[in-house]
Amino acid sequence: MFFAASWCLGRWIWILPIVTNVWIWFSFATTYGLAVAQNHTFPDFPYISYTGVEEPESGIFTFCVAVSAIMLAANAEMRFLFIREKMTRNRANFSKHWQRANTAGLVLAILSSLGLLLVACFQVDTMKPPHYTGAFLCFTLAVGYLWLQTAFTFKLQRARWEFVWQIINSIATCIIFLLFSFSKTYYKMQRKAHPEYTKWDKLRGVFLLSTITEWLLALSIMAFVITFVSCFRELRVITIDVQLKEDHNRYRDQENGQLQESLTDPSNA
Secondary structure, three states: OHHHHHHHHHHHHHHHHHHHHHHHHHHHHHHHHHHHHOOOOOOOOOOHHHHOOOOOHHHHHHHHHHHHHHHHHHHHHHHHHHHHHHHHHOHHHOOHHHHHHHHHHHHHHHHHHHHHHHHHHOOOOOOHHHHHHHHHHHHHHHHHHHHHHHHHHHHOOOOHHHHHHHHHHHHHHHHHHHHHHHHHHHHHHHHHHOOOOOOOOOOHHHHHHHHHHHHHHHHHHHHHHHOHHHHHOOOOOOOOOOOOHHHHHHHHHHHHHHHHHHHHOHHHO
């Protein structure tokens, strides 16, 4: 992911968060438009996953969301490398706990992206368990990742606007996440307890609350990613060092030979 992003964008790597946002919302708009146009879903706020259930939007949804998961993971990896470089240049202010926290942030982001990949690959109408597992991983871990990155922004003493944006965004995301979780759970419980209640009558309000907050949750997470533009602008040289095994062995043998010569050299006695 890192190699592909750096190779494609090079010194323009700072536009990766923007490209990711454009791609994701274009994908959602496309599948939503197709689903509504063909009467595969209703126009007034279905769940995101229900815009990609029927053909042909199902295939488009799977492809586009899978690509989105990879792009989000690439953003997280770039952010991880940026923070690592900052900590390397200022070791005195960063303990090992901060280094572990940076690694933990990358793990959270990768697992969240994996959850999004599960959402893309397993349709909600036919394979609910893996789909809902993916959605849980995607949203829950993303909330934790946002707070962790906000803490790093504060610790790195980044621009004030960046920290303010991230802290407000993180708070808003938590509120929206709680509203979505409670409304979704309440809707499911009421449907189970009262099968005669539907999303078109008595449960209309709570249903709309759960669907709207799901869209807003996705929007708030993607808005946070935009803040990475600032730190990615500071990345200039992005390389990957590759060494063949034979070169590594040759270098090791040369070092061993030099060490042996220094030990047997009479002048050192």
